[in-house]
Structure formats: C-alpha cells, structure tokens
Amino acid sequence: MKPTVKQIALDLGLSPATVSKALSGRHEISEGTRARVQERAQELGYLKSPGLRRRLGVIAVNPDDMEDSQTSLMFTLLMGFQKYADRVDLDVVVFHINGEGQETLDQFAQKNKFDGLFIMGIKNTGPYYFQLETTTTPIVTLDIHVKNPMVGIVGTNSISGGALAIKHLTRLGHTRIGFVNGHKEAYISQERLAGYLAAMYSHGIPFDQSLCFDGDFSMESGARAAEYFSKTDSTAIYFASDLMAMGAIRHFITMGYDLPGDMSIVGYDNLPLCQGCTPTLTSVAQDPAALGETACALLRSLAQNTPVSRAYLEPWLEIRGSTAALPRP
Numbered sequence: 230m231k232p233t234v235k236q237i238a239l240d241l242g243l244s245p246a247t248v249s250k251a252l253s254g255r256h257e258i259s260e261g262t263r264a265r266v267q268e269r270a271q272e273l274g275y276l277k278s279p280g281l282r283r284r285l286g287v288i289a290v291n292p293d294d295m296e297d298s299q300t301s302l303m304f305t306l307l308m309g310f311q312k313y314a315d316r317v318d319l320d321v322v323v324f325h326i327n328g329e330g331q332e333t334l335d336q337f338a339q340k341n342k343f344d345g346l347f348i349m350g351i352k353n354t355g356p357y358y359f360q361l362e363t364t365t366t367p368i369v370t371l372d373i374h375v376k377n378p379m380v381g382i383v384g385t386n387s388i389s390g391g392a393l394a395i396k397h398l399t400r401l402g403h404t405r406i407g408f409v410n411g412h413k414e415a416y417i418s419q420e421r422l423a424g425y426l427a428a429m430y431s432h433g434i435p436f437d438q439s440l441c442f443d444g445d446f447s448m449e450s451g452a453r454a455a456e457y458f459s460k461t462d463s464t465a466i467y468f469a470s471d472l473m474a475m476g477a478i479r480h481f482i483t484m485g486y487d488l489p490g491d492m493s494i495v496g497y498d499n500l501p502l503c504q505g506c507t508p509t510l511t512s513v514a515q516d517p518a519a520l521g522e523t524a525c526a527l528l529r530s531l532a533q534n535t536p537v538s539r540a541y542l543e544p545w546l547e548i549r550g551s552t553a554a555l556p557r558p
Contacts, residue, residue: 232270232273232274232275233275233315234248234249234252234275234315236273237266237269237270237273237275240269240273241265241266241269243262243266247262247266248266251263251265251266251267252266252267252270252275252320275318283318283319283320283344283345283529283532284319284320284321284322284341284342284343284344285314285319285320285321285322285343285344285345285346285347285525285528285529285532286321286322286323286324286337286338286341286343286345286346286347287307287310287321287322287323287324287346287347287348287349288324288326288337288346288347288348288349289303289307289323289324289325289326289349289350290326290327290348290349290350290351290355290357301500301501302498302500302517303349303517305517305518305521306349306371306517306518306520306521306524307323307521308518308521309517309518309519309520309521309522309523309524309525310347310521310522310524310525311521311525312518312521312522313521313522313525313526313529314525317529319525319529321525322341322343333360334346334348334357334360334361334364334366334368335360335364335365335366338366339366343366344367344532345366345367345368345369345528345529345531345532346366346367346368346369346528347368347369347370347371347524347525347528348368348369348370348371348373349370349371350371351370351373352414352415353373353414353415353416354414358373358375361373361375361377361380362375362376362377363377364377364379364380365379366379367379367528367531367532368380368381368528368531369381369382369383369524369527369528369531370382370383371383371384371520371524372384372415372416372417372420373416373417374416374539378536378538379531380538381527381528381530381531381537381538381539381540382538382539382540383520383523383524383527383539383540383541383542384417384420384520384540384541384542385515385520385541385542385543385544386541386542386543386544387417387420387421387423387424388420388423388424388427389424389543389544390421390424390497390513390515390544391421391423391424391425391426391427391428391467392424392427392428392431393513393544393545393546394424394425394428394467394495394497394513394546395425395428395429395431395432395467396428396432397495397511397546397548397552398465398467398493398495398552399432399434401465401493401552401553401554401555402554402555403464403465403493403555404432404434404464405437405440405461405462405463405464405465406429406434406440406463406464406465406466406467407440407441407442407454407458407461407463407465407466407467408422408425408440408441408442408466408467408468408469409442409443409444409450409451409454409466409467409468409469409473409474409477410422410441410442410443410444410469411444411445411446411469411470411473412443412444412445412446413443415446417469418469421469421497422441422469425467439461440461440463442454442457442458444468444469444473446469446470446472446473447472447473447476448472448473448475448476448479449476450473450476451468451472451473451474451475451476451477451478451479451480452476452477452479452480454466454468454473454476454477455476455477455478455480455481455484456480456484458477458492459481459484459486463492464492464493464555465492465493465494465495465552465555466492466493466494466495467495467497468494468495468496468497469497470496470497470498471496471497471498471499471500471502471503471510471512472498472500473496474494474495474496474497474510474512474551475496475502475506475510477494478494478506478507478508478510478551479506481494488508488551489508489550489551489552489553490553490556493511493551493552493553493555494510494511494551494552495510495511495512495513495551495552496510496511496512496513496551497512497513498512498513498514498515499512499513499514499515499547500512503547503549504549507550508549508550508551509549509550509551510549510550510551511546511547511548511549511550511551511552512546512547512549513544513545513546513547514544514545514546514547515542515544516542519542520542523540523542524540526540527540
C-alpha cells in the first residue's frame, strides 16, 4: 500500500496538516519537526530521497473579497488539486494574497523554489496578468488565457455552457433571452459572452444589445439586472454566475414576479445554493474538484516541458425550478 500523509501523521503523533506543511517546507514548522517528518517519510518510501519531489505553489488572489459560496468552490477546487498532487508525489503550498504584491511571479517562484504555480483570481488589469505574457515559470491559471507557451489555462467550456443554457430556453419557447455578464476585468466574462452570442446565433436569434447587461458576479449586480430587465420584453435571462442569478431571483420576487411563470432564469456554476433558493435554480454545472485535478495535471506537464496550453472540461445542465415553458398568448 502506498504511504500517505495520514499514515506519517499517525506514526509520529502529529496532525496531517502539520505533516503536509513539514513536507512542503512551510516556515512555521520547526526544524526538529520537519526533520522527523522527512525521516519517517523516507523510511516509508513517501520521499524516495531529498530533493526529488517537485514543489508547486498555489496562489489565490484576493480570497477575502469572495462570497462564502465562492470560497467553498475554491476550497473544493484546491482539494482536487491536492488529490492529484498526492497521487503523483508532488508537494503543494497554498498562498492567499490580498492584492498583487511588488514581487514578480518569477521572483516568487524562485524564492520559494517552486517548479510551477497555479493562480486563481487574477484580473486582466492587474500586474500579475501582464507578467503572464513574459514569465519563464510554468504557470496554470483558472479562466485566464495569454499567449505564452509557459502558461496554461484550465476551465469549463463556456461555449458549450452557453449552448446548453440557450438550447434549454429555446426548447421552452423563449426567444427574447437576456444575458447578464460578470465584470469586464475578467477574462471569463469574454468567454461567457461568446458562449451566449454563439448559441443565440446558432438558433437564428438576432443579437439585441438591449438584452445584454454587465454585472460584476455579485448578488447585488444581479438585483440591478432584474430591475433593468423588468423594463424590457425579455422572458428569460441567462446569467454568467449563480450569485447574480440568485440576486435577480430575490429582486424579481420583491417586485411581485411569479417565477418562473413571468421570467425563466439560468445561472452558471451549479453552486450548492442553487438547491436552497426559491425557486431552485437551473444552472450550467461544472465540477470544481475535477478542475483542480486537471489544473495540477496540466501544471505537472508544463513543469516537465510538455507545452499543453488549454484544458477545458465540458459542463452539463442541471434543470430545476427556475425555468418553465413560455405561456402561450
């Protein structure tokens, strides 16, 4: 049986978290504890010899700005990343960074002796984004694409997501379908918009700028979108995130709407909260644990000089109570 962090922890009377930090070289672990952990790991064959295990860094940018549900999604993604890393004997250290510091990504990787970095939460106006174009460090991003063979992207196929959402709504008889996007500083917003436009075109529905609204991925912007669409002739709305869709649902209800009778709503992400709102939210689903595993596999390939640029997972649609057939006149 392959040795595990839990086994090492049990043998030494330590917590698995302490063992993981010791194996990753975290500074808060004493040298004595680190030596004990590494010695036992080598005895069990967890570490074949010092220095052979690759070391990966994970950077979560501005996690304090996330809603609880977004934090939960990030945690599940990180668990997937760690699961794959454990399977192929990789060390992982996670950093939560508020803001984008003065230190460059290359300097950060060199200082911490990382073979590669996985980064979440970058905006396309921040310094880290522009560094991605010239970095020499193997890096994988979540939903950020740049033209650099050292940088790969992992995400869910937004074109397929848009196709699923619009196909479902058109089958229900809707043609006046609005779209609410996230903030323009996110690369994924461009992808989600492209998915909406491609799907509408494939169903022969002309583009109408008045049915597009820019939010910022928050529930508050979803409420503003509901206010906006209440003044249009739309009968359905596709949202680029579940949080915005939920904010819209709440606001529509306060305005006296019967949902989904008066308005059908589709979200994106399939957060656990989708099943807790009223009506329950139809959503384009993605698997954050699988995204994490894929991100780690992609980063491992880049660190081994295999130039893989993109890994997109296919979404699916979870149909719930927020969508219904368009009432006949």
